[in-house]
Amino acid sequence: MKANKPFLSLGVAIGTALCSAATHAAQPVPATMEEMWKIIQQQQKEIEALKAKAGENETLKQEVKQLKAGQQDATKAATGAGPAEPSAKGKSKTDAERKTDILASEVEKLKTQLIIPDKREYKSQYGFGPAASEVYRVNRGLSIGGYGEFLYTNYVADKGDAKDTADMERAVLYVGYKFNDWIILNNEFEFEHASTGEGSEEKGEVSVEFSQLDFLLHRAANIRAGLMLVPMGFINEIHEPTTFHGNHRPNVEQYIIPSTWREMGAGLFGEIVPGLQYRMYAMNGLNAEGFESSGIREGRQGGSMSIAENWAYTGRLDYTPAAVPGLLVGASTFIGDAGQDELYAGRKISALTQLYEGHVEWRYRGMEFRALGAYGHIGDAAVLSQAKGETIGSANYGWYTEVAYDIMPWLWKDSSQYLAPFFRYERYNTLASVPTGFDNYGGFYDRWIYQGGLTYKPIQNIAIKADYRNISSNGGPVPDEFNLGVGFIY
Known part of the structure; x- marks a missing residue:
């Protein structure tokens, strides 16, 4: 980790650990900062891999840069002494709960930007048209x-x-799924001539153009x-x-x-x-x-x-x-x-x-x-x-x-x-x-x-x-x- 980015790395690490706590209701909020740091240490390698992928993806570099400022602000807010927010039960949230909410929100925003980029690049790859090639360019998960x-x-x-x-x-829907960096599912579903007809009437049809x-x-x-x-x-x-x-x-x-x-x-x-x-x-x-x-x-x-x-x-x-x-x-x-x-x-x-x-x-x-x-x-x-x-x-x-x-x-x-x-x-x-x-x-x-x-x-x-x-x-x-x-x- 570079010396000139300690707060960004710390913020991302804390945010990812706390995001995991916030999104699993069965897992309690860490009782002490020592327990929180244990979680951070366990997930440090995953954070570094996530950052490396973001750096390799040219289309996401700008989004990641824009999020860095938000990460630093969130880190400052989490370590500051602001007023406690009321909880759903009318009680004040603990300091750990407040930190969890703030940092989980920021890390979730980062994850969303990495998986579903705002900007799309249209070019042909692996023998497909520009729109059908989109699944190859997502980081992971669903592509439409x-x-x-x-x-x-x-x-x-x-x-x-x-x-x-x-x-x-015709109206065509591409639905793809990138399981990981090397296994990809790509599908094309086609609806022809607006309707399949009614009764004995024959018009269009619904077909799977490809699924591979x-x-x-x-x-x-x-x-x-x-x-x-x-x-x-x-x-x-x-x-x-x-x-x-x-x-x-x-x-x-x-x-x-x-x-x-x-x-x-x-x-x-x-x-x-x-x-x-x-x-x-x-x-x-x-x-x-x-x-x-x-x-x-x-x-x-x-x-x-x-x-x-x-x-x-x-x-x-x-x-x-x-x-x-x-x-x-x-x-x-x-x-x-x-x-x-x-x-x-x-x-x-x-x-x-x-x-x-x-x-x-x-x-x-x-x-x-x-x-x-x-x-x-x-x-x-x-x-x-x-x-x-x-x-x-x-x-x-x-x-x-x-x-x-x-x-x-x-x-x-x-x-x-x-x-x-x-x-x-x-x-x-x-x-x-x-x-x-x-x-x-x-x-x-x-x-x-x-x-x-x-x-x-x-x-x-x-x-x-x-x-x-x-x-x-x-x-x-x-x-x-x-x-x-x-x-x-x-």
């Missing part, structure tokens, strides 16, 4: 966050029978287990609305990479060398029973009584070179049988499903660029198509590029707000190759999308978006859309 999206869609061309819609698309335990063992090797997000593409893991442009997630990352995609499993994640991160898991496979002409999306099992006769393996690498600030390059894959020991056209099949994806992102001085490409292959597609009565593509692909630029510094130099026009082009085909003798439906599932719009963020937690999508296919017209919406994180 979330996000939401609501939007209006107006069909403005090739409308046909399409109706304009207004939708509370992380065991942080070493920078290069950590364990993750539970209901986990498949680590593919930009959107599947980091899908909070403030992290992408446009009111709708890219179609390539809905139909080729079927976001949001989660399965039961376990695996490893970490940083091999500075800037090179990986995630690799073993997970239960897809279920080919849900495959459709529109893609593999309905083959996701999502941890709901999943059939686990066949397992799959997925892995991802991301590299952020220090020599090129803001650059991210990476790739991922998912490989596994989807037959799940079921009969198709009278026999069991493997339906080996392969998906490969590469991506690049660069953010530099207000400029933002993204590009992603994905290719998939499905085995035994002919047998699946025959059994299901619709064409299942043996090959599929998709890609998109996107560019945006923050123009707010040009409009308002000292503003911390954000305003970015963006443009995205997508192309995907879920029936890029079909089994011999089966129809590709005239190219209806071969689509390309031109999308442009604006993203405005008055603060980093809120994104107000407007965009226009022109959707075309070889198989006939698809309605164009004007979308207006708001997304938020907390």
Whole structure:
């Protein structure tokens, strides 16, 4: 203990000991100062550890500094000769009781500041979005966050029978718990479309998007287990609305990479060398029973009584070179049988499903660029198509590029707000190759999308978006859309 801080250390030590006495009704107040000092000596090591943790946490240094003055004032008040306060029974409190009340209050304030900081830092960690990463930054205990999206869609061309819609698309709650410095539970609960409906009416649903335990063992090797997000593409893991442009997630990352995609499993994640991160898991496979002409999306099992006769393996690498600030390059894959020991056209099949994806992102001085490409292959597609009565593509692909630029510094130099026009082009085909003798439906599932719009963020937690999508296919017209919406994180 440093010589220039004796009163602060003494105050914290006394406060912690007395806080313990005040919060356990069955334990009497120390009768003498000698007994009090025995309690202080027993808890001195815990106090030093608490102070050390506070010093290591950069986000809490300022809060701890502000509390030091309060600690010193409380120590002076506890050792002074002020008037006795009346107790609940009408009698005057003893000197020891008065000291206990004052110092217990101050130490409880310190503990609250250390566990639940007033200020939150929003940044992605361990493959999660900014809000979902909050549990990794708390000192210990409960963490709560979330996000939401609501939007209006107006069909403005090739409308046909399409109706304009207004939708509370999703409201999400993150609930995490940090048991200690190396064991962390993280959960995402999603409520879609504002209601699950009434009676036979079907609208939204309530889902567990992920629920996983992380065991942080070493920078290069950590364990993750539970209901986990498949680590593919930009959107599947980091899908909070403030992290992408446009009111709708890219179609390539809905139909080729079927976001949001989660399965039961376990695996490893970490940083091999500075800037090179990986995630690799073993997970239960897809279920080919849900495959459709529109893609593999309905083959996701999502941890709901999943059939686990066949397992799959997925892995991802991301590299952020220090020599090129803001650059991210990476790739991922998912490989596994989807037959799940079921009969198709009278026999069991493997339906080996392969998906490969590469991506690049660069953010530099207000400029933002993204590009992603994905290719998939499905085995035994002919047998699946025959059994299901619709064409299942043996090959599929998709890609998109996107560019945006923050123009707010040009409009308002000292503003911390954000305003970015963006443009995205997508192309995907879920029936890029079909089994011999089966129809590709005239190219209806071969689509390309031109999308442009604006993203405005008055603060980093809120994104107000407007965009226009022109959707075309070889198989006939698809309605164009004007979308207006708001997304938020907390």
